[in-house]
Amino acid sequence: MSVQNQPTATVAPEKPQKSASDNKSKKSDNKSKKKESDRRYKALDMTMKRHHYEADALIEVLHKAQDTFGYLEEDVLRHVAKGLKLPLSRVYGVATFYHLFSLKPGGEHTCVVCLGTACHVKGASELLADLEAELGIKVGETTSDGKISLLGARCIGTCGLAPAIVIDEVVSGKQTSEETIKQIKDALAQ
Amino acid sequence: MDINELHAMAEQEQLRRKPHRIRYCTSAGCVSAGAIAVKDGLKAAVKDGKLDNEIEISSVGCMGLCARGPLVKVEPSEIFYENVTAEQAASVVSTCHGGATDAKVSDLEHPFWKLQQPIVLENRGRINPERIEEYVQVGGYQSLHKALTDMTPAEVVEEMKKSGLRGRGGGGYPTGLKWETVAKMPPGQKYVICNADEGDPGAFMDRSILESDPHRVLEGMAIAGYAVGATHGFVYTRAEYPLAIKHLQKAIKQAKKFEFLGSQIFGSGFDFKVDIRIGAGAFVCGEETALMHSIQGARGNPRPRPPYPAASGLWDCPTLINNVESFANVAPIVRNGGDWYASIGTEDSKGTKVFALTGKITNTGLIEVPMGTTLRQIVEEMGDGVPDGGVVKAVQTGGPSGGCVPADLLDTPVEYKSLLKLGAIMGSGGMIVMDEGTKMVEIARFYMEFCREETCGKCVPCRTGTVQLYELLDKISKGQGTAKDVEQLEKLSYMVKEMSLCGLGQTAPNPILSTLDYFKQEYLDLLQSPADLNGNKIEATANAPSA
Numbered sequence: 001m002s003v004q005n006q007p008t009a010t011v012a013p014e015k016p017q018k019s020a021s022d023n024k025s026k027k028s029d030n031k032s033k034k035k036e037s038d039r040r041y042k043a044l045d046m047t048m049k050r051h052h053y054e055a056d057a058l059i060e061v062l063h064k065a066q067d068t069f070g071y072l073e074e075d076v077l078r079h080v081a082k083g084l085k086l087p088l089s090r091v092y093g094v095a096t097f098y099h100l101f102s103l104k105p106g107g108e109h110t111c112v113v114c115l116g117t118a119c120h121v122k123g124a125s126e127l128l129a130d131l132e133a134e135l136g137i138k139v140g141e142t143t144s145d146g147k148i149s150l151l152g153a154r155c156i157g158t159c160g161l162a163p164a165i166v167i168d169e170v171v172s173g174k175q176t177s178e179e180t181i182k183q184i185k186d187a188l189a190q
Numbered sequence: 191m192d193i194n195e196l197h198a199m200a201e202q203e204q205l206r207r208k209p210h211r212i213r214y215c216t217s218a219g220c221v222s223a224g225a226i227a228v229k230d231g232l233k234a235a236v237k238d239g240k241l242d243n244e245i246e247i248s249s250v251g252c253m254g255l256c257a258r259g260p261l262v263k264v265e266p267s268e269i270f271y272e273n274v275t276a277e278q279a280a281s282v283v284s285t286c287h288g289g290a291t292d293a294k295v296s297d298l299e300h301p302f303w304k305l306q307q308p309i310v311l312e313n314r315g316r317i318n319p320e321r322i323e324e325y326v327q328v329g330g331y332q333s334l335h336k337a338l339t340d341m342t343p344a345e346v347v348e349e350m351k352k353s354g355l356r357g358r359g360g361g362g363y364p365t366g367l368k369w370e371t372v373a374k375m376p377p378g379q380k381y382v383i384c385n386a387d388e389g390d391p392g393a394f395m396d397r398s399i400l401e402s403d404p405h406r407v408l409e410g411m412a413i414a415g416y417a418v419g420a421t422h423g424f425v426y427t428r429a430e431y432p433l434a435i436k437h438l439q440k441a442i443k444q445a446k447k448f449e450f451l452g453s454q455i456f457g458s459g460f461d462f463k464v465d466i467r468i469g470a471g472a473f474v475c476g477e478e479t480a481l482m483h484s485i486q487g488a489r490g491n492p493r494p495r496p497p498y499p500a501a502s503g504l505w506d507c508p509t510l511i512n513n514v515e516s517f518a519n520v521a522p523i524v525r526n527g528g529d530w531y532a533s534i535g536t537e538d539s540k541g542t543k544v545f546a547l548t549g550k551i552t553n554t555g556l557i558e559v560p561m562g563t564t565l566r567q568i569v570e571e572m573g574d575g576v577p578d579g580g581v582v583k584a585v586q587t588g589g590p591s592g593g594c595v596p597a598d599l600l601d602t603p604v605e606y607k608s609l610l611k612l613g614a615i616m617g618s619g620g621m622i623v624m625d626e627g628t629k630m631v632e633i634a635r636f637y638m639e640f641c642r643e644e645t646c647g648k649c650v651p652c653r654t655g656t657v658q659l660y661e662l663l664d665k666i667s668k669g670q671g672t673a674k675d676v677e678q679l680e681k682l683s684y685m686v687k688e689m690s691l692c693g694l695g696q697t698a699p700n701p702i703l704s705t706l707d708y709f710k711q712e713y714l715d716l717l718q719s720p721a722d723l724n725g726n727k728i729e730a731t732a733n734a735p736s737a
Contacts, residue, residue, distance in 0.1 A: 054487075055487055056485075056486045057487055058487035058488070059468075059469075059470055059484065059487050060468070060487075062470070063429070063468060090488075093489055094487070094488065094489055097472065097489040097490065097646075098469070098470030098471050098472050098490070099470070099471035099472060100429055100470040100471035101470055115391070116391030116392050117391045117392035117548075117549070117586065117589065117620070117622045117636070117637075118391070118392045118548035118549050118554075118622055120391075120633075120636050121549045121550060121624060121628060121633075122550070154389065154391055154430075154473065154640070154644075155389075155390070155391035155392060155394075155430075156218075156430060157218065157388070157393075157394035157397045157430070157431065158218045158219050158256075158394070159256075159392055159393075159394055159548035159549075159554065160219045160256025160257050160259070160548065160554040160555060161219055161222050162548065162549075162554075164222070171218060171221070171222040172222060173219075173222045173223065
């Protein structure tokens with residue numbers, strides 16, 4: 001790695017001028033530069049090492065990757081595939097199978113609306129519709145300014161508080177649309 | 191660790207205790223209702239009153255009555271307070287020394303408490319889930335000791351068979367038989383898996399058990415490992431349950447430290463270790479073959495059975511998979527004997543069952559009742575019925591795999607056979623109460639949307655069937671359906687049920703079929719021209735847009 005370090009650094013500024021056919025080498029340059037400079041990759045490497053680079057640990061490694069990077073960008077998936085000696089298709093297949101893995105960056109804040117049965121019976125879908133109208137996005141989307149993502153959850157298991165929402169990891173129960181919208185505004189104002 | 195050390199550990203914990211204890215619930219329900227502010231208030235009051243030597247403030251797991259959180263319990267007087275506020279905290283502390291409080295005392299004579307028979311939840315409100323000492327103090331790990339030192343693996347399996355315990359994850363397969371099958375496989379690497387992928391929306395039994403009493407599950411798994419000859423266990427849990435994961439991780443660490451897990455447990459030749467695997471949000475992973483694929487780092491696609499996991503499971507080794515609640519029943523069964531457990535419940539279903547009682551009901555919460563309790567007792571007596579004088583219309587059990595029981599059949603006892611006869615299932619324990627305002631077609635559509643999103647896409651009947659069923663339901667619920675659509679809905683439901691590969695697809699049409707059975711009129715009322723129904727459907731279907 002240390003041998004590569006020198007040339008990568010000098011190549012980097014030229015990158016924008018490189019042609020599309022050079023795409024592959026550009027990517028590997030890009031990656032090795034990242035590996036060197038980005039502590040997040042180091043954290044990911046540590047996780048893979050702890051699992052002895054076993055392919056069976058793919059889901060744990062992806063969890064770690066998502067925690068560290070916020071979402072699973074292509075370079076990260078490539079890095080994981082290489083580390084665990086798996087075809088990229090397998091890594092991509094797993095990353096897209098599970099709902100909690102996201103291949104797109106999320107917003108600064110998140111608002112999760114629980115759509116479990118108990119919440120549904122108590123009006124969660126109306127609540128969600130109001131939030132969609134308020135934020136101007138559909139469930140699963142992020143506002144264009146990247147401020148907030150609106151997500152739906154299958155069931156967060158606090159059915160006693162239906163309908164429940166989670167704003168930035170804080171659960172609030174027995175919500176009305178007005179209350180939730182106010183909480184979102186408060187979160188955005190912070 | 192030997193039995194004397196175990197007893198000494200329990201005694202030491204007893205001695206450590208201060209004369210008074212105030213327990214506050216730290217489960218998600220109470221925390222969202224403000225339990226943390228209450229805790230701060232309690233601690234401040236103890237500090238201000240310089241009562242540190244007399245009163246300890248300690249957290250416990252879910253106490254059950256989630257509708258009235260935050261819940262606080264005072265020991266040793268065993269008085270329960272509901273809806274406690276931070277302002278009331280100081281007065282609750284003062285009751286330890288004869289003071290008065292305006293916090294509402296919970297009526298422990300109410301059927302909500304009276305009709306319960308806690309076995310799985312017996313440590314509810316009694317232990318701090320983050321301290322192994324408290325679990326040991328209430329008799330924890332003594333069943334593991336008994337199994338390892340006084341019983342052969344075959345005897346443990348025999349007790350499980352005698353107990354009549356059936357799988358609590360929803361399948362209802364006799365647990366003892368499953369253990370016996372795995373035990374009989376040739377010696378070699380075997381695994382024990384605890385299925386904590388509680389995906390049914392509206393169910394939170396497993397979350398509560400793991401959050402409130404994680405050692406109980408570990409003890410059950412270790413006993414199972416001994417009985418079937420496995421040395422390695424996995425708990426597969428949902429990533430959506432961070433607190434359960436935290437408590438479980440802590441519990442495993444403590445159990446290792448005190449040598450309840452590890453090598454040569456209690457000086458026997460038995461080794462057992464437990465690892466956690468965290469899911470990533472796929473409902474289908476609750477299906478056992480999908481779950482095993484997920485543990486192995488792959489997509490959670492199910493595969494055909496046989497071979498059953500008992501013969502060829504994780505990494506092709508014999509594997510025992512049980513649900514959280516099933517494992518939580520193991521320690522009391524070993525402690526008190528299989529006959530004791532079998533004496534509870536009904537002929538068909540032994541023991542107790544934990545239910546998450548939610549929806550349009552006054553007393554939302556977690557209950558554990560003996561099998562054979564009627565739905566009416568649960569909903570009307572324990573749950574106090576629909577709030578604000580509403581009328582119960584149906585009770586839904588078993589989540590997306592289950593069905594709706596209409597109000598006039600509420601006298602049905604809770605047991606595997608009788609629920610199945612009604613087209614519902616016992617399921618994992620979600621029980622959602624619906625009132626007159628609930629539209630049944632909408633409920634069927636809701637569940638089908640869930641299944642459509644959650645199908646893994648491997649087999650065609652489930653992948654495309656759920657989409658078609660959803661489209662039909664959507665069309666009907668928008669008032670654009672025809673009689674032909676209803677007919678098709680039923681036909682297609684049976685097709686998906688018969689042809690799908692795994693439990694998800696095989697049970698996905700259940701909510702449709704049961705609502706068609708009991709609430710067909712609601713479907714018919716939504717049709718384009720209800721008059722069509724008496725056989726005259728040609729005209730309406732001719733120009734119906736295809737779904």
